[in-house]
Amino acid sequence: MRGRTWLGAALVLGAQLRALWLAAAVEVHTAREVVAVNGTNQRLKCTFSSSSPVSQQLSVSWNFQPEDLSSHEAVFYYLKEPYKPPSGRFKERVTWDGNIERNDVSIIIWNLQPSDNGTFTCQVTNWPDVYGTIGEVRLRVVQKVNFSEIHFLAVAIGSASVLMVIVVTAVIICRQRRRKARDKRLEVADTE
Numbered sequence: 001m002r003g004r005t006w007l008g009a010a011l012v013l014g015a016q017l018r019a020l021w022l023a024a025a026v027e028v029h030t031a032r033e034v035v036a037v038n039g040t041n042q043r044l045k046c047t048f049s050s051s052s053p054v055s056q057q058l059s060v061s062w063n064f065q066p067e068d069l070s071s072h073e074a075v076f077y078y079l080k081e082p083y084k085p086p087s088g089r090f091k092e093r094v095t096w097d098g099n100i101e102r103n104d105v106s107i108i109i110w111n112l113q114p115s116d117n118g119t120f121t122c123q124v125t126n127w128p129d130v131y132g133t134i135g136e137v138r139l140r141v142v143q144k145v146n147f148s149e150i151h152f153l154a155v156a157i158g159s160a161s162v163l164m165v166i167v168v169t170a171v172i173i174c175r176q177r178r179r180k181a182r183d184k185r186l187e188v189a190d191t192e
Helices: 002-023 149-191
Strands: 027-030 033-037 042-044 046-049 059-066 073-079 094-096 107-109 118-125 134-142
Touching (some): 027 118, 027 134, 033 042, 042 134
Parallel strands (some): 033 134
Antiparallel strands (some): 059 118, 118 134
């Protein structure tokens, strides 16, 4: 019976340690999908939370997987300072836009092109929290912004509101002019 008690205690301890390990992992938060217009710049936001204070060993890796599922490509790296990629499609097109003290490890991609369609991953390690989630952002680069039905409705309501204000203003101005003209006629009639 003692063997079973020891085995049970070991399993419970193992489960608790696993739960603590998962609770101590870095959690990364990103937008799931971003749509941007061709030729513009886009900030890819990535924030994190960690059970440990931000350490000097904190590192951030941004990678890119094109839509055609060709090989991954390094986009950006941070360890004590930002490191731009020395080569590749994002050379001279990516800048650091994060703030480590605010748990923000975002980047900006400049001059977006259709070939930038794909999934960007953001991974943060903060010693001793070296495990955790990897944030993913799916980027879609479009030629122009499509107007949805809601945009058309907003434009229609806005235009109708402006037209109403113009009509009400015109009616008020016309009434005031008529009153002035009537008052003037009454004055002239009184003086005669």
